[in-house]
Amino acid sequence: MKVFRQELTPVSFLDRAGAVYPSSAAVADGERQFTYREWLDRARRFASALRAEGLRKHDRVAFLTSNSESLLLAHFAVPMAGGVLVAINSRFSADEVEYVINHSGARFVFSSAELKGQLPLNTDVVELGEEFEKLVESGSQGELEGWLQAEDDTIAIDYTSGTTGRPKGVMYSHRGAYLNALAMVIENRLNRESVFLWTLPMFHCNGWCFTWALAAVGASSVSIPRIDPEDVWRRLDNDGITQFNAAPTVLIMLANHPAAHRCARKVRVCTGGAPPSPTLIGQMGELNFELVHLYGLTETYGPLTLNIAQPWLESVGLEEQAKFKSRQGVPHVTAGEVGVIDERGNPVPSDGETLGEIVVRGNTVMKGYYKEPEATEEAFRGGWLHTGDVGVMHPDGYVDLRDRKKDIIISGGENIGTIEVEQAVMSHPAVLECAVVAIPDDYWGEVPKAFVSLKPGQAVTEAELIEHCRKHLVHFKAPKQVEFCELPKTSTGKIQKFVLREKEWSGREHRIH
């Protein structure tokens, strides 16, 4: 190491936490609890065991499990050993899991007992639990010789839960993970008193880099394998939870659960993956949650922008406030530049009206897609990462997401962002969740259709709901049809619009976009 140059890596956060916060709780997972001193020793044991078992520099190490202490540990131990972590989405199909194992060329595979069946039959797998503990015990807790030579080296590959096509392996660098983790600490005010509840899957953008951020300040993790709303409410009351992260769909579920009640202390809740509706924002405030709206992609290490409140908000009505808060916002402190560009690559006017594609560049953008140079080049064309999200730029520099590029509706030549339509539908008190997609129309080409699930015990007719939307939207944006149903979702709680769309378009020619 040079005297004034050290490669940036979030592994250093655990090395330091073990020394500086030795007796602080690092992680609790059911009955199992570790202080940072114990946990650093454990990470070193796991890392040295990996090396003893033959891990070579940059070997991929795959984990297939829901949230658990072992997966959190792997975020430090695998790169500490010199490997690259591949945290597989636990809801991937057996086909997808097989693809990821093969494509990443994983040299080690770890799996929970319950998910082992998803792995290809001939996989050499270490089962989490007894077998894993035996492996960890076989390691030594001394400090390992560092193998990291360049901070741009890959620390993790995150396979996207692509709604169509094969999963793509998004490569994170040590430097990017370090910088995004520090931004999470700063923007979310994490400190050694923080107690974080893992409602967010750790395999999802490495838990938005909170996996690493918490160790940077000696904060505590409470790992839960799945979200049982009653359990979450109980933990909020009893476990001193100060913060959790979740997609809006999860928050809707929590806020509408019978156990929901106003928290005694304010709890910070970061949400992302989809814009929270003004309705949800209002509801969360009443429950004493401080809602922070983040926006990002797997390709941006998770959170990239956040909605920072402005002083003038205090002097406007609640509806305008909620509308502002549903914007995706501005880049976080280490994120770099965010823009909205037209098809020729020029910035659209900052008028809050003109649609364009959201693009980004900076230290918290992925290195590229693993073994897919063409897809990487396509994503990076023109010197920006293209998000595939359509939005507008407001005069104050706040980005406002209007739709996924492939979800946008073109009706009689006009663009309709489905998010705006969905928010109008969801402002009706009977509606729990909603997804709007384009359906074919012989005259207009496409028109919006809303798929809606209602709150328990609530009722509303299709006609009433369309009428409600017409009060809030110009008429051509209001849904032409409403269907009441349960909405199909991905593992991270995103609604699978392509499932809804396929149903409507089957037998028709493919949509142009």
Add this chain to the structure above:
Amino acid sequence: MKVFRQELTPVSFLDRAGAVYPSSAAVADGERQFTYREWLDRARRFASALRAEGLRKHDRVAFLTSNSESLLLAHFAVPMAGGVLVAINSRFSADEVEYVINHSGARFVFSSAELKGQLPLNTDVVELGEEFEKLVESGSQGELEGWLQAEDDTIAIDYTSGTTGRPKGVMYSHRGAYLNALAMVIENRLNRESVFLWTLPMFHCNGWCFTWALAAVGASSVSIPRIDPEDVWRRLDNDGITQFNAAPTVLIMLANHPAAHRCARKVRVCTGGAPPSPTLIGQMGELNFELVHLYGLTETYGPLTLNIAQPWLESVGLEEQAKFKSRQGVPHVTAGEVGVIDERGNPVPSDGETLGEIVVRGNTVMKGYYKEPEATEEAFRGGWLHTGDVGVMHPDGYVDLRDRKKDIIISGGENIGTIEVEQAVMSHPAVLECAVVAIPDDYWGEVPKAFVSLKPGQAVTEAELIEHCRKHLVHFKAPKQVEFCELPKTSTGKIQKFVLREKEWSGREHRIH
């Protein structure tokens, strides 16, 4: 700019603050106040004016002024323009100032009216005030083309106020300044609600990188040209100050001023430059100051370690608590490694007893001394920055400073750290400040002598004070003589021990160490 790689620079913090916190107060200096939006425009004007006046990449731009909005602005505008900031210690003698101007090869020199007389006669100087404002106005507030190509480029050169020899120019990089600023944000919990009072000179390690850190989170600065204790106490009451930084000598002055009183809200106070005595730590707590003890050097961008409290402290007595808090502590979150080594370069035992030199390496160590490759090589020998400070390593990894290497007393073959002796002297209620130096002794070689200033209205005799020390120290460490006097200090409040020593040793042969 590459899609996933941006050079780290703290200038980005102001670019972002201008966009994200446009209406927040950036800085107040007397009647002058600027929001971040206004201040970013102002920085851009100043930067573009520098370029228009002929600044070339990496040209040095010198400032000679006490704390002021213009010097704070220069921390962003000068590197934004592509230049290197040289913030000169305002208490340097005319000789030293001339040396710095010449050695740095400053292309532009800015000075306050009151300090202009310190500059060499033929200097082409821009006076802060009207002349400076005219220059800034001549600039344009558009975004400048960035000239930064490598984050390792120099952002600032800080000339040390060496107690002996010529000042040395410590080079800071954009990367190091960025990382140390983020650490200051995290470890000191700065956020957009913070209001920071500039009791610390901005020329001192660029204000410990708080100059840049505050902009990273949109916090407010209140600039004051000098410390008037009554004014500081008034501002604490009236200006919503949440934090300030100062050397222990300044804190002693504030805590013992007639205007001192318990603050209504807790105020965070970072101190460094010398270890706070247990007496001072106790006093500060009573005034509702949360004292954070930092340690660092000009060569480490200011703060390098901090004293992080441990849970077990709550169960021990106040004296033991204060003793723990006077330790220098552990590396901050971006700081790298700190060690204590013996003369052969090996780590001393972590026993809290064995003296060695404190050494450090990591991203927040200087690039080197400007135009002094030999001095740089000497400071970096063995792959560490040698601090010239003598200390011990405790079993828990906390560094505890015992003395400056050149201040240590060797008495009958035993090492005596003067800090320990000073703290024993200062635990006497009548003592305000104290400095202990070696004086010649025919039998022991050297023995400790204490120079002491008393609190107003207090009295104690030499014999009483020596007796008091013998209760707290093994006898050979207690001062053999006590002299009551006013202590000579540097501009940053450090006591100039070499002045005291010279007086005692004049006419004698030079000391060996």
